Amino acid sequence: MKRIGILGYPLSHSISPEFQQAALDHHEIKATFHRWEVTADDLNSFFETIRDSNFIGASVTIPYKEKCLDLVDEITESARLIGAINCIVNRDNVLVGHNTDGSGFIRALKTKYGFEPSGKKVLIIGAGGAAKAIAYSLIQEGISQLTIANRTITRAEELAQRLERNGLKINSIKLDKQTLVAPLSNVDLIVNTTSIGMKNGPDPQHSPIPPDLIPQNAIINDIVYNPIETPLIKAAKLKQAPTIGGLDMLVYQGVEAFELWTKTLAPETIMYDAAQKALRS
Numbered sequence: 001m002k003r004i005g006i007l008g009y010p011l012s013h014s015i016s017p018e019f020q021q022a023a024l025d026h027h028e029i030k031a032t033f034h035r036w037e038v039t040a041d042d043l044n045s046f047f048e049t050i051r052d053s054n055f056i057g058a059s060v061t062i063p064y065k066e067k068c069l070d071l072v073d074e075i076t077e078s079a080r081l082i083g084a085i086n087c088i089v090n091r092d093n094v095l096v097g098h099n100t101d102g103s104g105f106i107r108a109l110k111t112k113y114g115f116e117p118s119g120k121k122v123l124i125i126g127a128g129g130a131a132k133a134i135a136y137s138l139i140q141e142g143i144s145q146l147t148i149a150n151r152t153i154t155r156a157e158e159l160a161q162r163l164e165r166n167g168l169k170i171n172s173i174k175l176d177k178q179t180l181v182a183p184l185s186n187v188d189l190i191v192n193t194t195s196i197g198m199k200n201g202p203d204p205q206h207s208p209i210p211p212d213l214i215p216q217n218a219i220i221n222d223i224v225y226n227p228i229e230t231p232l233i234k235a236a237k238l239k240q241a242p243t244i245g246g247l248d249m250l251v252y253q254g255v256e257a258f259e260l261w262t263k264t265l266a267p268e269t270i271m272y273d274a275a276q277k278a279l280r281s
């Protein structure tokens, strides 16, 4: 039996094992998907273990997405530009680091929602690791305008500077009601990448955008997946704005990873249903 797994610490909340195993079983691939809760001290020896040919690869989550860049043997160009990996493929004992967070996000937008990012105006809330992968991928897709709003403005400015090497002028602003008014009045897609609204997070009860400012004609995408209906998604639905929940990005980064590991088309609906079931249980 071959092995794949998710690497992180802690891992108690991860639902990747459930939806990845459902995909492996669907295709009758003889592999098991594990939870690899590894401490920082054990990370180097863990990497020696997964070079073995019994290991197909791994998903990587918090807090190792950046640290693993130095531990794999090769990284893809997009993972290098994003500065993080969330997927490792064991290619004949050579560990290759990929980033499927951004590509999975784009795939969900395009294939599940028919949203074509090219030429669109985007507002990203937050300036952490998830924002970086999403912003990079949207720029690659040819969006025409990007605003990054963050509580700590210097972090938004740093991210904008880093991304501007890709050619698009980026507007960075502080996340507050006054400064959000203008970008919210002319935007096609809004993505929340902060943990505001997340169960057990720093601010579970609130929406990152004041509900009265949510525009009706932009797509509201919250990458927080627990709860499935965050305060932002609830407020957007009340305004009858189109919404995309966080489970899509989670599942589609896994869809892309599954295809890299197995070279087999991922059963998207089966994975999404298994993820939803795992979250509810």
Ligand code: ATR
Pocket: 125, 126, 127, 128, 129, 130, 131, 150, 151, 152, 155, 175, 193, 194, 195, 196, 202, 203
């Ligand atoms: P990730 O890798 O998941 O993106 P991160 O790098 O820690 O996580 O980034 C978290 C993001 O959520 C940041 O943009 C953070 O804002 P700051 O840069 O000001 O810290 C944002 N965030 C987290 N809690 C927040 C809160 N209560 N209010 C506003 N922004 C918050």
